[in-house]
Structures are given as C-alpha cells and as structure tokens.
Amino acid sequence: MSVAESDTNIPQQALGDVLLQVKGLKKHFPITDGILVKRAVAHVKAVDGISFEVRKGETLGLVGESGCGKSTTGRCILQLDQPTEGEIIYDGVDLSTISRAELNRMRERIQVIFQDPFSSLNPRMKIGDIIAEPMHVHGIEPDAAKRRARVSELLTVCGLNPRFADRYPHEMSGGQRQRVGIARALSMRPEFIICDEAVSALDVSIQAQVINLLEDLREQFNLTYLFIAHDLSVVRHLCHRVAVMYLGKIVELAESDELFDNPMHPYTQALLSAVPVPDPDVEAAREHQVVKGEIPSPINPPPGCVFHTRCPKAVASCQTDVPSLRELRPGHWVACTEA
C-alpha cells in the first residue's frame, strides 16, 4: 500500500524543455528516542511520494496548508535535505549522484528566496556585502570594484537606490529587505529560483510591488520559478501551473486557469471556497462550505485517501484505497476516486 501508483505517474508536459524533474520524492524525518543510542520510533512523512516537472521559463506554484511539505520539497530540490527516496533531476542530471564540486556549480544555477527577509539576512553585514557574498564565495567576480558595480546594478534592478549598499538590514522596511533577498539571489545569474513564501510576510501594497518585480525579472532574465505559497490569489496571479499538496502528497495539478476555473479535488474546492474575496457583494452571493476539522498529523497520516477524514464527498472505499494521480482532462491531474 505504501507504494502508491502516483509514485510512477509523472504528469508530462507537451511543450518546452524540462528543466527540473522530481520523481517519486519522499522525505521522512525520523523521530528519535533514547539518550545514548538514538533509534527511530516513528517518522514524520513530510513528503510522501510526489512527482512533477518544471519546464524552462515556467512558473510552477506549490500550494497547501502549513506543514503539508512545501518547504521540504524545496529543500530536497536544493539538496539541503537528503531525500529518503526518489530522484531530483535537474537539466538531465540526477543531483544525488554528482560530486560536491559539481553540486556547488549546480547551486549557482538554482537560487532560493525565503519568507522572512529579516532572519535570512545577517544583521551585522551591510546590504552591499550581503548581496556580494555569494559572488565572493563562488569566486564569480573576484574583482572588488566590479563586484561593487554589480551590486549597484542589482539594487537598481530590484527597485532600490544604490545608496542602500551602505545600510544595514534593520534600517530597511520588510519590503526593502525582501528586495535585498531577491537581489542576492540574482547575483549568481541563476536560471531557476525557488521562492518559498517570498511575498507572504509583506503588506499588500508592498507585496504587489514585489510580485510585479518577480514578473519583470522572469521576463528580463528568462527565469524559471518554483513558487511556494499558501495565498491562492497570489499563486493564481503568478503561476502558469499549480500543484496542490496535502499531507505530503500532490492531490491536484493543472494549468492555472484550469485549476481555478474547474477544481476537481474536494480539497482544492475547499481551499478555494475558504479564500475571501475583497468584495462584499461577491461574498454575500458566494456559498461558503467550510471544511471541517484540521489537517491530521504527518506522523500517522490517515490510511486510504489522506483527505478522507475531512472530505465532504468521501465514500467507504476512501478509507482503504489510496487514490492515484490520474489525468482526467488534458494536463489536469487529480488524486480522487470520486472526481
């Protein structure tokens, strides 16, 4: 039962070169017991057999409630977490099989932007040094004057005054710090950026500035994004395709318009219904089906369909049968037997 069919079904894309393939990825964190001899007494099944592809120039959204495994997926792709099972294939290369040196070179091509701009920036470093650090570490730009010029250029690209190079993180607003995080990621001239809740902590007016910046940069530098977020309105706005995760599994995956116009998985439907729209008339006319209960523990996920404990459409077989991810319409994959 643990080897679900979904491990082998890879949603294929007809067009474009595939940049990243995630195949049957699992990440189980051991929960240990014992003081001298650590032994695993259980496992947190943070990611439990997911597969997807990202094409060049595409933005793939990864949504779901907190704890469903989004960040862990990102960390596995970056090889910051060692996958328990499965493959991460980047530009045709299986990242688990290459040497440290090769992996380091790969890391120049893949960058990440985190949620909390404050905790991810060293408070004692000046902004200019923070942005220049990756170039320095990777020996990209050994010449100090050229590095400074590049920092000015990056600040400008990200809508910040080059004079900010001499400031410290605490002297900047949240939105400005997030731009510094983006400038730093761009310093390596990456082709692929993982944005993990990159705009989630920002106020709406600033969030809109950063969203527009991400869109502009995507176009200007032909970037590919994996956009991890829990805000569905933002994800719909930015992403070409979207994967919905629940308890370590992908439950639905489709083109953005298709997913939001025609959600087929009961969990996706519940998520969409929960998002309030800023218009009292629309809200008054909408049906609100509030999904009951809370997300179960990933240590002991429910058998059968992981969503069955909260699903309004569940039938008896949902408690035992693991639904596989099936392509119900072209490019639209759903893991629900009743869809």
Added chain:
Amino acid sequence: MTALLQIQDLKTQFSTSSGTVKAVDGVTYDVEEGETVAVVGESGCGKSVTALSIMRLVAEPAGKIVGGKILFQDINLLDLDIEEMRNIRGKDIAMVFQEPMTSLNPVLTIGMQLMETLQQHLDVDETAAQARAVELLGLVGISDAERRLAQYPHNLSGGMRQRVMIAMALSCEPKLIIADEPTTALDVTIQAQILELMKDLTRRLGVALIIITHNLGVVARYANRVNVMYAGKIIERGNAREIYHNPKHPYTLGLLRSVPRLDQPRGERLVPIVGHPPDLTRLDGGCAFRPRCTFAVDRCAREIPPLVDVDGGHLSACWEHENVGLNVRKAS
C-alpha cells in the same frame, strides 16, 4: 441611544530614541451594540495600539495615551483607576490576540486558565466554573472538552488555541470583543472556521465585535462598517459596500488595486502603491499619504485633511475626494 463604545480624538504616543512615535493620532469611531466593525490598514498604522488603548494596556512608560476620550457605556475609561479598569477588562470588554501562544500561559492547563478568568469576574465556585468551562469549549466547537481542559497550550494546534482564546473572551459574557488579527497566523481553511464561529457567536449572543485585520477579503465577508487606517489616523469610513465599490480615499483605492482577486480575470498587472508607509516620528503638517499619492495637489503639503462626511455616512480624509474612486471596477 448612544453607541456602546465611542472613541473620541484618541491620541497615543511612544517616546523612542529616534523621537516621538505618534502611533494613534486623533482617532474617532463608534461601535453600536451587537455590531461588527472592522479596522483595516497595513503594518504599523496604529491598529493594535488603538485596541490596546481601549483596554488601557499600552506599554508604559514609553507609551502614553496623551489625549481624547474612550466612552464605554458613557463612562470614560481613561478616568478609571487600575482596579476599576481591571473589572471591565475581561468582563465587559475582552480581547483576542493574533498569536494565542503569547497570550496563553504556557505552564497552566487550558482548564485552569479558563476557570481563573471565570472566578476572577463572576461569583462562582470551582464546580460551577468547571461546568461553565466545559460548556464554553463546546460553544467554540471543541468536542472532547473534558480532556482538553487538562491539556497545556502547546498540546493544541494554532486553530484550537484560537478557539480557546475565543472561549476565554466569551467566558464572562462581554458586551464587546476586540479581535486583533485573530486569524492571520492560521491556514485559510482554519481561518474560515474561526471567522464563521466568531460571526455566529457574536450574532447569537449579541456581542459587538471590533475586528482588526490587514486582509481586505476578511472584511468584505464579515464586517458591517469599515474603518481604514493610515499613519495613525482613520482616513476613510463607511459601510463595506461603499468602501469597496466607491472608495473615496486614494489609499483605500490603492489597497484595493494591489491585491490579486480570485473572482477577476487572471493576468492583469497589479497596480501597487509606490513607496512605503511614513516614519511616524517624522510626520509634518500635510497629508501623511502625500509622498505615495497620485492625486496630490499643493494644498496637501500644507494642510492635514480632516475626516469629513462626503456622502451620507461615508467619510474620507482627502482634499481631492471628489476625484477619487471612479476607476475602481465593480465586480460583475
């Protein structure tokens, strides 16, 4: 009949190393009995400090209420001594915070905390308090109440903790609940559960609610009247439909255009508000929104616009309010 709560020209300031922060700078609004009023605005605009001022919980000595009145049932809360205020807090006015973990005591069980509030304000013995605690948890949708009472806050999920906070807020049958970002830290499905619960309970029990949030969607779904705050002031007020379909302040207009919406076509570029909110130690004698405002005229630099009625109960603090609002598309 006068309103349950009347805040009049409230001013709260903090002295910091970089100067005096005018966190709340002349705020006036009413809450009627049983009504849900929203306060929206971005981080740092003074929403929480307004709420803490009502509760007289502003951090002293740095913070100080320097002017205005807060009339609750016609009594000015600012005139009460500490003991009198303690009797009102929790009993007549209760508060629900964004992060329940910081407002729940981590070393006491849920039951002990609930019963403490009950016994502090009501003349009940332990058995009665325990029974009421079980009843309250049932009211907020926590099923196995007896088991939960013996648990500690860290044993509960964020959503459960927020339910407990609401149970505590309701425990003494208050007339007013102030909920400061009650769902901001929660997932959207849990947010929907908690908001439905609060809406249902406040209606059923006739409790007035001030809901503080930065989420425009939450306001649209749950509030009757809306106050929009910017830089320590209320800059627009009206019923929710008016505010969303016919905003009369450039800041409100800007907020509405900044958010992507699920009910509108995809792919349109967002229109952000340029720049960032002002430093509240450095406000001048003009409109605080001026550096970010596309409608600004000369007068805006010289005179602070007062909050005035521009259309039968719809208030705006903008010299150019007549030119604002036409280009917000109404949803079909």
